[in-house]
Amino acid sequence: MPKRIELIGSFFGRGEIVRSLSHAALYLKLEALYKLPSPRSELDLQWLSDRMKGMKTQPSLRILLTGVFLLLLNACATNAPTAQGPLVGTWTNSLATVWTIKADNTFDVVNPKRHIWGNITTAGDTVTIQETGGNAAKGCHGPGVYKFSRTSPNTLAFTLVKDACKERIKNVTLAWHRK
Structure with missing residues (x-):
């Protein structure tokens, strides 16, 4: 588990906790790569965290939707014949x-x-x-x-x-x- 650090500085006049060293390090890399502004508030860090969560769940969502699609396709293809099937x-x-x-x-x-x-x-x-x-x-x-x-x-x-x-x-x- 990443070591948590507490920022004593003040964001909106309160001490806040940075989610993890890995999030902060990732933000610094993104900041350098994309010339992002340095975080001025917890909201900036929250935005980063929310973006990272979206990145992590996007493949999971694709897998889930693909699974649902395949189940529906299979259900359409394997309709059970009616009892009168041989007579219809x-x-x-x-x-x-x-x-x-x-x-x-x-x-x-x-x-x-x-x-x-x-x-x-x-x-x-x-x-x-x-x-x-x-x-x-x-x-x-x-x-x-x-x-x-x-x-x-x-x-x-x-x-x-x-x-x-x-x-x-x-x-x-x-x-x-x-x-």
Whole structure:
């Protein structure tokens, strides 16, 4: 630790303490190099001390800001997929049905006879389909539960778990291909 000295002289009529010999020596070097005026008060020495603190924290601040930037960049790059990630997209089957599953857990189904929309939820490999509007077939207003699998990146298959709607079973259990 640098040896502290006390100036008996008076700055503003009081005796003050110079922070350290190293600060005073640095000031003398800066004074000679940049032709700075000699300190007339504690405020001059305080100004020097504040400038030196700024110099010391500037690299630390840069490191901190760089770290925060990298964390934010990493967070953007590694967004976890939604539970419906494997299902989200527009799919078609051999009955000319177009099924659009959205990331907000909603869907639209359009085929030559019907236009239906509703909600879809997943738990693991099980999906529950619930129509909330449109021209649903008779007896198809309750939920349908299916297991799903991806046989390839562009193919989706469902197997029946429980559903009272025969038309939905016939449609959903066909092979689906990404449109």
